[in-house]
Amino acid sequence: MFVRSNQFLGGRWVPAAGDGVLDVVSPTTEEVVGRVPVATQGEVDEAVAAARAAFDSGPWPRLSLDERAQVLRRFVECLDAKRARAIDLQILEMGATRTFNTVTMASVRPFLEAAIADAGRINVRDVRDGAVGKVLVLREPVGVTAAVTPWNAPVMVVLSKVLPSLLMGCPIVVKPAPESPLSCYVLAEAAIEAGLPPGVLSIVNGGVEVGAYLVGHPDVDLVTFTGSVGGGKAIAETCARLLRPVTLELGGKSAALVAEGVDMRPYLQSLVDSSLRNSGQMCISTNRVLVHTSQRDELVAQLIEYVSTLKVGHPDDADTYFGPLCSQRQRDIVESFISAGVEDGAKLVHGGGRPEGLDRGWFVEPTIFVDVRNDMRIAQEEIFGPVLSVISYTDDDEAIAIANDSRFGLGGTVFAPTTEHAIALASRIVTGTCAVNGGPPSGGGGPFGGRKESGLGRERSVEGLEFFLATKSVALPAGYEPTEAVSA
CATH class of the missing domain: 3.40.309.10 (Aldehyde Dehydrogenase; Chain A, domain 2)
Known part of the structure; x- marks a missing residue:
């Protein structure tokens, strides 16, 4: 049986602080096959604080796109070396077939490479004509991301949040579905082996209560959610109250x-x-x-x-x-x-x-x-x-x-x-x-997302990456012509 007594907080393993556990039941045998700890509010605070420090004073948001891309390539390489184990754990925890899991795991590297190519198409520094003089328009990382994900494709859906967020410079705290927390431990192992900087990635286990606490945390800057319409509406209400950007990828009846x-x-x-x-x-x-x-x-x-x-x-x-x-x-x-x-x-x-x-x-x-x-x-x-x-x-x-x-x-x-x-x-x-x-x-x-009750915003492609960027206008004095160093 897969048993763990630690959480992945701020890029390191931390012994669980609480007594709560998630029992994972195999859909194939109906037997308990895994047990992991439920994050306390204090542990969520620790994860968010680590992400906050990584964004406010760490190197990650200030690295170039190419530098971040190289780190994420190492992360994916380390995960690829653990592919067989990740597939086995997903079969164990949520019952998707070996064929389905093999296909989704094989798509991780192409997904990252496509994201890197799309990110290169985004103009993050642009000089325009303004009302008086020139205006420097900057597109900068927004801040700390909170991600809440479902159980139906555990590794790939988590990575569909983690890779774009980190690529664009935003540290992220992930709360996976309580039905499928086991495979995320492989992601944490790969992150450590790849040398992801402290604080840029944390994974907290739990159910609705843990997710709600994370989404409403005062030090979170943006939220991305994939799941049910009911869950999406609750998260949207929280983000509306906090004036917090959110993407929602919800249900369908296509x-x-x-x-x-x-x-x-x-x-x-x-x-x-x-x-x-x-x-x-x-x-x-x-x-x-x-x-x-x-x-x-x-x-x-x-x-x-x-x-x-x-x-x-x-x-x-x-x-x-x-x-x-x-x-x-x-x-x-x-x-x-x-x-x-x-x-x-x-x-x-x-x-x-x-x-x-x-x-x-x-x-x-x-x-x-x-x-x-x-x-x-x-x-x-x-x-x-x-x-x-x-x-x-x-x-x-x-x-x-x-x-x-x-x-x-x-x-x-x-x-x-x-x-x-x-x-x-x-x-x-x-x-x-x-x-x-x-x-x-x-x-x-191309961009992925829904209309009507299927969600808000877009993931993937340029439009999905832009969610993690904030636009800033810097008005330059009349007559000033930006040098190449300023405009590049």
């Missing part, structure tokens, strides 16, 4: 729009991956499949045939596609939605129960509904499980209206006979990201 006349055979894997990957436990899952009435039966048959070939089983097996859900509570939620779909009149054509032969673990069969109306609960609320709702439409305008009839607006996919037609449809969907004809999800390397 649509996969299958345009009339498209041959879906080449796109079945893309459709299933965007909808059911990680057993549907992805905020960008396109689990509303909109299909023209003339093609509905054909597509449903293709989906059933394809999904039936995908293994439901132990997440450690290389050929498993559907592992367990993260927790018993999550399985209960998913099963309640399946029951609601049947009660509301949707037709269950595949799955809907617990898989045979898997008596232990929180498994649910991949499930497909047809005859779904967009006002049903399974079409309006985020399920976070392997459930597809197939909704029929008669023309493009109706398809767009159904896609936009949602309080969410995070992701989406469009499949059409031509890419031009797909782009035209994607441009009409109210969402933060949309992939067309098999394009990658989550913005494909």
Whole structure:
């Protein structure tokens, strides 16, 4: 069993000050597989104070972009050497398959390199014409970041906060999800080995109370959160009261729009991956499949045939596609939605129960509904499980209206006979990201974030990095021409 009695505060291991612990239960065996300490308020204070000192008087914000990038490359190299252990711990704590975790861990280095390239495109020192003379416009690190992250892709989601924040010069304190704290210990080990300066990274364990205390801490300057809509609203209220910048990456109920006349055979894997990957436990899952009435039966048959070939089983097996859900509570939620779909009149054509032969673990069969109306609960609320709702439409305008009839607006996919037609449809969907004809999800390397109740702000790319910078205008005296040293 994975047991730790220390916290990673200010870049070093510190013995836990309190008696509270988090017991981590395996979604596969239903047994306790890990135990880590819960941070006290004093330990959160210590982590934030270390970050504050690193920002106010340490070297990190004052290093060049290239210098920070080289340190972060060492950090990623040290983490890459521990990749196998990080994958094993994520399987242990939240049940994502080996294939899923292997893919996400392999994306860490490219994610950092893309961030470094994007950061190089940001003009942090610009001379402009002002009302009287020249104006020097500076873009500087904002300060101390607080990050609260979910359980569905523990390492990658934490790094999606840590790497951009540190790259732009902002020390960060992370509060990972209580369901998945184990793999973050590998991140801390890599940070120590890479020689990250004192104070720039801390990780505090705990639940809602610890997260709320961190987000509202007076010495935090900006907040980034990925998680539920309810959690996001609570954090937004705190940040509004404190006039504190915040990005929120929240839930989704995204649509996969299958345009009339498209041959879906080449796109079945893309459709299933965007909808059911990680057993549907992805905020960008396109689990509303909109299909023209003339093609509905054909597509449903293709989906059933394809999904039936995908293994439901132990997440450690290389050929498993559907592992367990993260927790018993999550399985209960998913099963309640399946029951609601049947009660509301949707037709269950595949799955809907617990898989045979898997008596232990929180498994649910991949499930497909047809005859779904967009006002049903399974079409309006985020399920976070392997459930597809197939909704029929008669023309493009109706398809767009159904896609936009949602309080969410995070992701989406469009499949059409031509890419031009797909782009035209994607441009009409109210969402933060949309992939067309098999394009990658989550913005494909562009800005990522949601509209409506799917969140505020953007992560990734230039727009995501700019969140960590504050703009300052320095008015220069009339007639003064800045030297190259000033303007560079």
